[in-house]
Amino acid sequence: GYAVREVVTQARKEDPAFHFGEGKVETIAERVVATDATVVIVDNELGPYQTFNVGNKLPEGVRVIDRFRLILEIFGQRAQTRKAQLQVELAELRYELPRAEAKASLAKRDERPGFMGLGEYDESRERDIKSRISRIREKLERIEKTDQHRREQRRESGFDLVALAGYTNAGKSTLLRRLAADLDVDENEDTHPDIETTAESEDRLFTTLGTTTRKADIDRRDVLVTDTVGFISDLPHWLVESFKSTLDSVYLADLVLLVVD
DSSP: OOOOOOOOOOOSOOBTTTBSOHHHHHHHHHHHHHHTOOEEEESSOOOHHHHHHHHHTSOTTOEEEEHHHHHHHHHHHHOOSHHHHHHHHHHHHHHHHHHHHHHHHHHHTTOOTTSSSSOOOOTTHHHHHHHHHHHHHHHHHHHHHHHHHHHHHHHHTTOEEEEEEOBTTSSHHHHHHHHOOSOEEETTTTTOTTOOOOOOOOSSTTOOOSOEEEEEEETTEEEEEEEOOOBOTTOOHHHHHHTHHHHHHHHTOSEEEEOOO
16 A cells, blocks of 8 residues: 555636646645655656656656556456456456657657656557457457356346345345355355355445355345445546446346345
8 A cells, every 4th residue: 555645635627738727736846846755646647647646746757557557456456256356357448548659749749758667668558558458358258158047047046136236335235144144155256166255344445346256045035145346436448448347247137135234
C-alpha cells in the first residue's frame, strides 16, 4: 500500500490540460518536494495527456496514478483464481491501451513520453496490448461457457441461484456466511472438489474478486447463494465490462439480493 504524506483538494471545475488548475499542480509539485513523495494519486480519472502534463510538472521519478490505476493495483493483489487474474489483466491492458496510443503520438511530436507519468515509449507496445486483449477474451469466453454449463446443471439439480450484489465492503461475504450451510463451492470446484473454505470477510475494500457459492436452505428451498465482486461508484464502462465473467453470476441468477449498508 501507500503511506499518505499529504492531501491536496480542489473545488474548481476540471481543467482539460491538467485536470487540476495549473497553479494547483505547482502546489502539488511543491508538496511533493517538501514531503519526499514518490507517487501522486488522483482520486478521479486522468486522461493520458493529463497524466503526461501533470507528470512534467513534478520532480523526476515521481509516478502519477489515477483512481482507476489504484483500483487495478488493489485488484491485482487480491485476484486469487485464474478467472479473476485474467479479468484483472484484461482491465489493466484496456487501461494501458489509450496511454500507449498517447505515447506513440507524443513520440511522433518529439515529446518525451517517458518523462514522468506515462512511462517509456515502446513502438510495439500498442500491437502487443491488442494481441494480448484478444487472447485473454478468448480464454474468458471458454471460462464463461464452463460457468454457464455449471449453472444449467445446478438448476437441473433443483437449485435456485441467488446472487448477492452491492457496493464493496457492504457486508455480502458476512451475509453469505450467515445464510449458508456447510457446503462450499467456489469457482474452482472442479479442481478442488474437497474445498472447505468459507467466504472471506474483512473490513476492507475489494475482499472478494472472484465468486464463492454456498448451499443454503431458505424457506425449505434448495438454494445456492453466490458472493460476487463488490460494486464501486463511477466506474467506466470498459472496467465493468472487463469483469463480465464474474458479473454474469449476477446477471444470470434467478434472484439478485441487493446488500445495502
